[in-house]
Amino acid sequence: MSTPHDTPDDSPDGGPDRTAQTADPTTVRAAGCVLWRRSPFGGELELCLVHRPKYDDWSHPKGKLKRGEDWLACALREVAEETGYAARPGPYLHAVHYVAQDRPKEVRYWAAEAGAGRFVPNDEVDRLLWLPPAAARERLTQPRDGALVDALLTALHLT
Incomplete structure (x- = not known):
């Protein structure tokens, strides 16, 4: 069962040891962001989701x-x-x-505002969507990722 939670060393900067040094070498360490922006068409909050064809899933951007x-x-x-x-x-x-592929996995997430850029499809991510929070929560493949939408709204003082 997966549940999002803070661990004792999860400070705002990611913990006192911000590198992936750990006593458990079997744990896969990854990090990502709940990327957001104000819509260019009205200023409403939008969240970025990416589609990974390898897994055919919609998620927040993240990686090892x-x-x-x-x-x-x-x-x-x-x-x-x-x-x-x-x-x-x-x-x-x-x-x-x-647990992913029979190994424990830890992914730490930050809120992040989108700056300049432009999406170009590639082998790892073939589609990108900007969605309002409720639609993003519905589109996410893994239910555990929906809690990150709520965490972002709380962090931005929108709840």
């Missing part, structure tokens, strides 16, 4: 940490790689823990 990489640096790199947009990081949201 590189050796020695900072959690937040990974999250921002993955946003740029998967969406083509620069991201201005905001508050740390929380970590999500689950």
Whole structure:
């Protein structure tokens, strides 16, 4: 069962040790962002979701940490790689823990406002959508990712 939650070392910057050093080498470490913007057509809040053809799923942009990489640096790199947009990081949201391919996985997420950029489809991400929060929650493939929508709204003081 997967539940999003904060772990004791989850401070706003991702914890006291911001790299992926851990006593459990089997845990896959990843980071991502709930990327948001104000719609160019009316100013309403929109969230960015990406479609990964390998898994045929809709999710928030995220990816695995590189050796020695900072959690937040990974999250921002993955946003740029998967969406083509620069991201201005905001508050740390929380970590999500689950099992993927028989290995424990930890993904830490930040709120991030979209900056300049343009999406170009690639092998890893073939589609991108900007959706209002309720529609984004419905489109997300994994129910656990919906809690991140709520965490973003709370962080932006919209709930």
